[in-house]
Amino acid sequence: MRRDRIGFVFQSFNLVPTLTAGGEHHAAGRPRRQEGGHGVVRLPGGQLGITDRLSHRPTEMSGGQQQRCACARALINRPDLIFADEPTGNLDSNSSAEMLAFLRRSVTEFGQSIVMVTHDPPRRVPTPDRVVFLADGAIVDRDGRPHPRNVLERIGQLGA
Numbered sequence: 001m002r003r004d005r006i007g008f009v010f011q012s013f014n015l016v017p018t019l020t021a022g023g024e025h026h027a028a029g030r031p032r033r034q035e036g037g038h039g040v041v042r043l044p045g046g047q048l049g050i051t052d053r054l055s056h057r058p059t060e061m062s063g064g065q066q067q068r069c070a071c072a073r074a075l076i077n078r079p080d081l082i083f084a085d086e087p088t089g090n091l092d093s094n095s096s097a098e099m100l101a102f103l104r105r106s107v108t109e110f111g112q113s114i115v116m117v118t119h120d121p122p123r124r125v126p127t128p129d130r131v132v133f134l135a136d137g138a139i140v141d142r143d144g145r146p147h148p149r150n151v152l153e154r155i156g157q158l159g160a
Contacts, residue, residue, distance in 0.1 A: 005079050007074030007083070008082070009067075009085065011085045011086040011089050013069075021050050021057075021065075022055060048071060048102065049095070049098070050072065063090035064090055064095050067088075067091060068091075071099060071102070075112075080112060081115070082103075082106070082112055082113070082114045083115050084114055084117070085116075086117060087099060128146055135158050140158065
């Protein structure tokens with residue numbers, strides 16, 4: 001079920017050190033291709049900007065490239081549900097905006113649901129369908145029609 005119906009984008013990437021971004025396994029000095037390979041960057045709805053990094057292992061990529069690779073890995077099977085823990089945590093502002101727009105297209109075009117935890121200011125996150133506010137591990141509020149201004153105001157109230 002995890003592989004077919006649920007995708008995960010972890011803050012710490014969790015990439016396999018012996019696999020390249022294109023899905024090749026490097027063992028005993030000889031690359032061996034894995035199933036799914038180069039499809040990680042040719043996802044419907046857009047590119048993730050790692051096409052030129054397909055032959056690189058995680059240690060040979062920047063943090064942002066690793067995060068885009070992790071996002072591609074989570075989306076490649078078009079799961080119904082994606083859990084994203086700080087998916088833009090290691091990206092610059094332009095790459096962050098591209099990643100969030102890409103995730104939003106996954107929802108709009110393919111009906112996927114994304115549960116995302118983020119500390120990004122609401123003005124940087126595409127308008128979500130719903131926002132849940134947590135404090136000390138408990139749900140303290142929900143907003144079914146969030147607007148960045150209202151989200152910022154509510155965050156300010158929670159922090160006071």
